[in-house]
Amino acid sequence: MNDPLLVTYASKYGATQEVAEAIAMALSERGLNVNLLPVRQVRSLGEYGPVVLGAPLYIGRWPGEVGQFLARFQPELARRQVAVFTLGPTQAGDKDWQGARDQLDQELARYPWLKPVKVELLGGKYDPARLRFPDSLLAKLPASPLYQLPPSDQRDWTAIRAWADDVYAGLAT
Numbered sequence: 001m002n003d004p005l006l007v008t009y010a011s012k013y014g015a016t017q018e019v020a021e022a023i024a025m026a027l028s029e030r031g032l033n034v035n036l037l038p039v040r041q042v043r044s045l046g047e048y049g050p051v052v053l054g055a056p057l058y059i060g061r062w063p064g065e066v067g068q069f070l071a072r073f074q075p076e077l078a079r080r081q082v083a084v085f086t087l088g089p090t091q092a093g094d095k096d097w098q099g100a101r102d103q104l105d106q107e108l109a110r111y112p113w114l115k116p117v118k119v120e121l122l123g124g125k126y127d128p129a130r131l132r133f134p135d136s137l138l139a140k141l142p143a144s145p146l147y148q149l150p151p152s153d154q155r156d157w158t159a160i161r162a163w164a165d166d167v168y169a170g171l172a173t
């Protein structure tokens, strides 16, 4: 556990970034040497040991830069311990959570070589007032699942810290 750990993420409106920051902080408080970088800024994995990857769901998919990151570093990631967290549900209902769980499973199935040591689905944050085009347009379409959704923040910081502790415990053993 001497190699630095990389926490890397994609985030469109900042919610996943804030979760990645909290996870990075929790792991460094445990004494790990942690670096935090957006996936787009990762140039090499050479110096790192374990990797924690965070990505939100958008229309059932991870952002394209996550797929690019996974494709680019496939051989290195396949040799490392990788933990994955995904932000999705912005409402509390079981239906939203089950739908997001299915979407996450489908995304992971695209990368059969990736064998994460931990996978976690976390609640997301939604603020229609901050959406940029084309998301803002999507939210205005009556047929869209985002239509008239109220702002909400389903991130559970206690659950996020608990997951970071779980990742730490998994790496330690």
Ligand SMILES: Cc1cc2nc3c(=O)[nH]c(=O)nc-3n(C[C@H](O)[C@H](O)[C@H](O)COP(=O)(O)O)c2cc1C
Residues within 6 Å of the ligand: 010, 011, 012, 013, 014, 015, 016, 017, 056, 057, 058, 059, 060, 061, 087, 088, 089, 090, 099, 100, 103, 123, 124, 125, 126, 131, 135, 138, 146
């Ligand atoms: C246009 C749009 C599409 C979304 N699609 C999904 C989805 O298919 N499944 C899901 O669980 N969450 C979906 N969400 C919720 C996001 O995953 C959630 O808002 C997340 O916290 C965004 O993280 P970010 O701010 O780091 O980009 C969507 C949100 C937006 C704005």
